[in-house]
Amino acid sequence: MKLTEITIRHLKMHLKSPFSTSFGTFYDKEFLLLEAKDEQGTSGWGESVAFVAPWYTEETLKTNWHMLEDFLIPLILNKEIQHPDEVTPLFAGIRKNNMAKSAIEGAVWDIYAQHTNQSLTDALGGNKNKIEVGISLGIQESIEKQITVVEHYVKEGYKRIKVKIKPGWDVQVIRSLRERFPDVAMMADANSAYSLEDINILKQLDEYNLTMIEQPLASDDIIDHAVLQKQIKTPICLDESINSLEDARKAIELGSCGVINIKIGRVGGISEAKKIHDYCAEKGVPVWCGGMLESGIGRAQNIALTTLSNFVLPGDTAGSSHYWEKDIINPEVIVEDGYIQVPKTIGIGYEPNMEAIKEFTVSSKVYK
Ligand SMILES: O=C(O)CCC(=O)C1=CC=C[C@@H](O)[C@@H]1C(=O)O
Numbered sequence: 001m002k003l004t005e006i007t008i009r010h011l012k013m014h015l016k017s018p019f020s021t022s023f024g025t026f027y028d029k030e031f032l033l034l035e036a037k038d039e040q041g042t043s044g045w046g047e048s049v050a051f052v053a054p055w056y057t058e059e060t061l062k063t064n065w066h067m068l069e070d071f072l073i074p075l076i077l078n079k080e081i082q083h084p085d086e087v088t089p090l091f092a093g094i095r096k097n098n099m100a101k102s103a104i105e106g107a108v109w110d111i112y113a114q115h116t117n118q119s120l121t122d123a124l125g126g127n128k129n130k131i132e133v134g135i136s137l138g139i140q141e142s143i144e145k146q147i148t149v150v151e152h153y154v155k156e157g158y159k160r161i162k163v164k165i166k167p168g169w170d171v172q173v174i175r176s177l178r179e180r181f182p183d184v185a186m187m188a189d190a191n192s193a194y195s196l197e198d199i200n201i202l203k204q205l206d207e208y209n210l211t212m213i214e215q216p217l218a219s220d221d222i223i224d225h226a227v228l229q230k231q232i233k234t235p236i237c238l239d240e241s242i243n244s245l246e247d248a249r250k251a252i253e254l255g256s257c258g259v260i261n262i263k264i265g266r267v268g269g270i271s272e273a274k275k276i277h278d279y280c281a282e283k284g285v286p287v288w289c290g291g292m293l294e295s296g297i298g299r300a301q302n303i304a305l306t307t308l309s310n311f312v313l314p315g316d317t318a319g320s321s322h323y324w325e326k327d328i329i330n331p332e333v334i335v336e337d338g339y340i341q342v343p344k345t346i347g348i349g350y351e352p353n354m355e356a357i358k359e360f361t362v363s364s365k366v367y368k
């Protein structure tokens, strides 16, 4: 295939309820949606998961647009590509900027699946008909409210509940949730809000039988996480610290974590995500698919990735209606009793809803 035209659209979608973490609150999700067309007129779709501000990683919507326009699109337009695995090497001269790279690579995987007449799941070698789904819940204004929100999603059947913690909103919250929900699979995500100086807090969290504690320490750290992991029995899950297969190898060799959260955008694309999955499988380290409040396009890719066999823990791939009044795909992603049925249709398994895409588009530009 050869990509002959790429359209970048800036979309803004209103979140049904605000999402609060240790680094801030989101009311809307603004992101770049990328449509690539090849010489046969086949369209493939990709989504950049970069946020408007560099809170989670250093990438932003604007830096992604700059990287795509000035560096990545010129590298890929009109290049002959046999397989999506060739995209990451093609971008190797450009450091990091993984979310921007991943937006194009996802679109190439979509086109490749369509050309080879298979679902993205089959193209990746996935082997599940349905996937288990967890949910990530933002920080609430009070512990009572947090309990009410958790209860709602436990009743909906989600297979694992993730709550966000930050200094001042940690041990007491987890203790209260555990008292109320003694048997629910529960985990806490700190988004790097602690340091080893807070080890006493982290040791207290160790008492509540959490499935894992996600990214307690610095976003670029694997050394202190290894120190911490030796002192707590709860597995540490790394999110922000893992941006490549090499990062995963080093973290596992050092003993910095017991679990890895794989996000396609954070690691630069589906091919790298699959490599990390394969490596973790070989090392006996379970993985799960993280979420970035994606629209249906990114969510569809997450669902396909989760069908790989070592995604043994429920991912943050909640249903469309949890986030949006209206998603940009047809059908929307539906979660029933904590499961998503994996679509088997050709490509990403869902159709882009052009009317909704137009409605949410703030600006766009075509590159040929
Ligand atoms: O997409 C989802 O539902 C998961 C959301 C989620 O937990 C996260 C989204 C974006 C940044 C972080 O706060 C976070 C995470 O770190 O996993």
Ligand SMILES: [Mg+2]
Residues within 6 Å of the ligand: 189, 191, 214, 215, 239, 240, 290
């Ligand atoms: Mg996280």
